[in-house]
Amino acid sequence: MGADMEIPVDTAIVPVAQDQSEQAQPIGGDVPAHLSHDPQHNMKRTDPFQFGSRLLKEKDNVFEFNAWDHVETDDAYKEYSEVQYAKQREAPVSxxxxxxxxxxxxxxxxxxxxxxxxxFFKDRKWLRQEFPVLAEVTLADYGPCTLLEVGAGAGNTAFPIIANNQNPNLKIHACDFSKIAVKVMRENDAYNTSQIQADVWDAAARELPPGLAEGSVDVVLMIFIFSALSPTQWRQAVSNIYRVLKPGGEVLFRDYGRGDLAQVRFKKGRYMEENFYVRGDGTRVYFFEKDELEEIWSGEGVSAGGDAPAAPRFEIVSLGVDRRLLVNRAKQLKMYRCWMQGRFRKAADTTSSSEVVS
Incomplete structure (x- = not known):
């Protein structure tokens, strides 16, 4: 998708205020663990990885580390982004x-x-850190649990969960609408049908995933999958997830946010519609706003067309913006990443049936 975007290195960084009581304590001296270069103490090198701990303060040298957490984009980046968006709109996909x-x-x-x-893909070891429920369901005494992963790809989320699993009653349904991805999962040495079932399924189709009935799933995992759908497919996908979840079941969600480096550096001929692009390999990607996701999953922002039933309404348990500043210390470049992360819960007491979008 092109070379790394260059941002002026003398641009002011917006520091994130931090309560003194929450600051990491020094390890054997004056250096906090998250700023230590000692692999024994550096929180970035532990397992599970400790994300969100390296906060950029005014006195810090931005180029001392490769990444900083929760850094707001500065004015120069925002201005540059708007210029890039304008260029993208001027040269859309035919x-x-x-x-x-x-x-x-x-x-x-x-x-x-x-x-x-x-x-080619890295295992997502960080998921148990970001979503503690994934660690809970793998405990030996947790009890029966059905987990559906939508957009499972090559299994780089499902197989690490299985590797840490001690729950004999955990079953993972790993679905992807690529038959090649499903084939890759089924050929994995860790694939065991007593623990995981991989199937081809389009989240925006009218059918539910193979082997799953309405109200049969405890947890739905959606990691960088919703962005692969076009806006016209969102409503059907949300309806399907609602139908397959048990009352009280949750969606664990992570995806791209507007202003992410990947969006800003798209060149001409990639813009499909606002915030929606096609990559060079033909796959599509959408970049979300926080308010937009809240409306989609709460049912407020998805209008009913024609005789279509009302959109399902999820409780927004949490929804936040995860910002990260990446730096290339050799080239003295700054690059901003932005992701959306949330948990959406189906009401424990549902009085209306889950209808299929027409």
């Missing part, structure tokens, strides 16, 4: 290509997984 990419998205994901084997 109507012909837009139809080509939207009509058969599975085709492009199949090609993606043909070109990238399972070794």
């Amino acid at each position: 109507d012909f290509d837009k139809n080509r990419f939207n009509s058969d998205p599975a085709k492009w994901w199949n090609q993606f997984y043909k070109n990238n084997t399972s070794n």
Whole structure:
């Protein structure tokens, strides 16, 4: 997607205020663990990884470490971003290509997984840190639990969960609409049908995942999958997730946020519509606003068209913006990442049936 975007190195960094009581304590001296270069104490090198602990303060040298957490984008980056968005809008994807990419998205994901084997992807070890419920359901005495992963890809989320699992009653349904991705999962040495079932499933189709009935799932995992859908598919996907979840079940969600480096550096011929792009490999990606996601999952922002039923309403347990400043110390470059992370719960007492979007 092009070279790293260069941001002026003398641009002021907006520091994040931190309560003194919450600051990390020094380890054997005056250096807090999150700023230590000692691998024995550096919180970034522990397992599970400790995210969100390295906060940039005014006195810090931004180029001392490769990454800083919770750093707001500065004015220079925001201005640069708006210039880039304007250029993207001026050179959108042609109507012909837009139809080509939207009509058969599975085709492009199949090609993606043909070109990238399972070794290409990193296991998502950080998920248990970000979503503690994933550690809870793997405890030996947790009891029966059905977990559905939507957009499971090559299994880089599902298999690490299985590797840490001590719960004999945990079953993972790992679904992806790429048949090649499902094939890769089924050929993995860790694939065991007593613990995991991998199937082809389109989250925006009208059918539920194979082997799952309405109200049968405890936890739904959606990691960088919702952004692969077009805005016209969101409502059906949310409806499907609502239907398959048990009352009180939760969605664990993480995806791209507007202003992320990946969005800003898109060049001409990639813009499909506002915040929605096609990558060079033909796969699509959307960059979300926080308020937008809240409306989608609460049911407030998804309008009913024609005779379509009302959109499902989830309780927004949590929804936040995860910002990270990455730096290239060799080139003295600053790059901003932005992700959305949330937990959405189906009401424990549902009085209305879950309807399929028409």
